[in-house]
Amino acid sequence: MRRIILDTDIGTDVDDALALALAIQSKKDIELRAVTTVHGNVNLRAKIAKKMLKIAGLENVPVAPGIAQPLMRDRPILGWAGHEGSGILTPEDDGLEISKFHAVDLIISEVMSMKGEITLVAIGPLTNLAASIIREPDIVKNVKEIIIMGGVTRLFNGLNLPYREHNILCDPEAAKIVFSSGAPITMVPLDVTLKVYIDRKDLGEISAVKSPLANLIVSMVEEYLRIVKRDYTWLHDPLALSVSIDPSLVKTVDMKILVETKGEYTTGQTIALPARPEDNPVKVCVDVDVAGFKDFFMTRICSKNT
Numbered sequence: 219m220r221r222i223i224l225d226t227d228i229g230t231d232v233d234d235a236l237a238l239a240l241a242i243q244s245k246k247d248i249e250l251r252a253v254t255t256v257h258g259n260v261n262l263r264a265k266i267a268k269k270m271l272k273i274a275g276l277e278n279v280p281v282a283p284g285i286a287q288p289l290m291r292d293r294p295i296l297g298w299a300g301h302e303g304s305g306i307l308t309p310e311d312d313g314l315e316i317s318k319f320h321a322v323d324l325i326i327s328e329v330m331s332m333k334g335e336i337t338l339v340a341i342g343p344l345t346n347l348a349a350s351i352i353r354e355p356d357i358v359k360n361v362k363e364i365i366i367m368g369g370v371t372r373l374f375n376g377l378n379l380p381y382r383e384h385n386i387l388c389d390p391e392a393a394k395i396v397f398s399s400g401a402p403i404t405m406v407p408l409d410v411t412l413k414v415y416i417d418r419k420d421l422g423e424i425s426a427v428k429s430p431l432a433n434l435i436v437s438m439v440e441e442y443l444r445i446v447k448r449d450y451t452w453l454h455d456p457l458a459l460s461v462s463i464d465p466s467l468v469k470t471v472d473m474k475i476l477v478e479t480k481g482e483y484t485t486g487q488t489i490a491l492p493a494r495p496e497d498n499p500v501k502v503c504v505d506v507d508v509a510g511f512k513d514f515f516m517t518r519i520c521s522k523n524t
């Protein structure tokens with residue numbers, strides 16, 4: 219049983235909502251201790267997460283809004299698309315109860331009160347995690363693991379990878395603090411997450427479930443596909459969450475990860491180097507069992523017995 223805090227920019231790309239749904243549907247493996255939100259309108263993001271939890275009968279899981287702006291406060295909020303919350307939140311949801319704790323306080327309190335027990339799964343920009351480390355450096359040695367969806371480690375490998383990834387690009391300084399902290403980190407980069415996606419056929423299977431959570435997921439994904447004008451969307455964030463439950467879904471290599479913060483063209487790039495013995499290496503996912511993960515994801519999302 220893994221005790222997890224999910225730190226998320228839920229509401230923009232629909233994959234955060236799918237990761238939360240996967241956590242909700244994995245009660246046998248995961249104790250979801252809290253959801254924390256980051257980047258942009260963190261209160262709106264928190265309401266979306268709370269609504270999903272409430273629909274699934276998990277209203278007791280605290281949802282704490284975190285830091286809206288990148289750490290240095292001199293970078294823009296990237297990727298706020300404008301559709302966040304539409305079709306999901308209604309006027310009745312104004313009363314959804316968001317935690318009175320700040321995300322950073324909640325993360326610190328959980329990690330320090332359950333030493334060695336808490337896994338932080340970060341599926342948005344790393345601002346909340348960096349601020350937590352600045353405020354309480356001891357969380358680095360007391361966290362069980364930090365699993366990060368972010369970065370790109372290989373270029374020109376046939377996947378036509380972009381050279382920078384959104385979560386790192388949004389707040390490179392925060393990413394630098396987290397990756398250089400010495401905490402035990404598993405990195406789930408675009409190199410592998412771009413291999414996994416769901417399409418309209420999968421959505422058909424999820425709609426057949428007809429539970430309130432399944433219905434909500436289907437409408438969220440359909441709305442997102444309409445906005446991005448595609449018939450599929452990637453499962454970046456669900457893959458990161460899945461790694462916390464079944465690490466055998468991915469192959470990892472130990473590497474040292476540097477984050478570029480000052481380049482004329484390269485700010486936000488993650489540089490992967492061979493790990494030397496004195497480095498505290500990051501476990502970097504370099505491959506994924508695509509069919510195994512897809513089966514893992516769909517079986518859980520479509521299950522009535524979680």
Ligand code: RIB
Pocket residue numbers: 227231232233234341342367383384385408454455
């Ligand atoms: O690059 C993929 C990441 O950016 C995912 O976390 C997705 O949700 C978006 O925020």
Ligand code: CA
Pocket residue numbers: 226227228231233234341342455
């Ligand atoms: Ca995300």
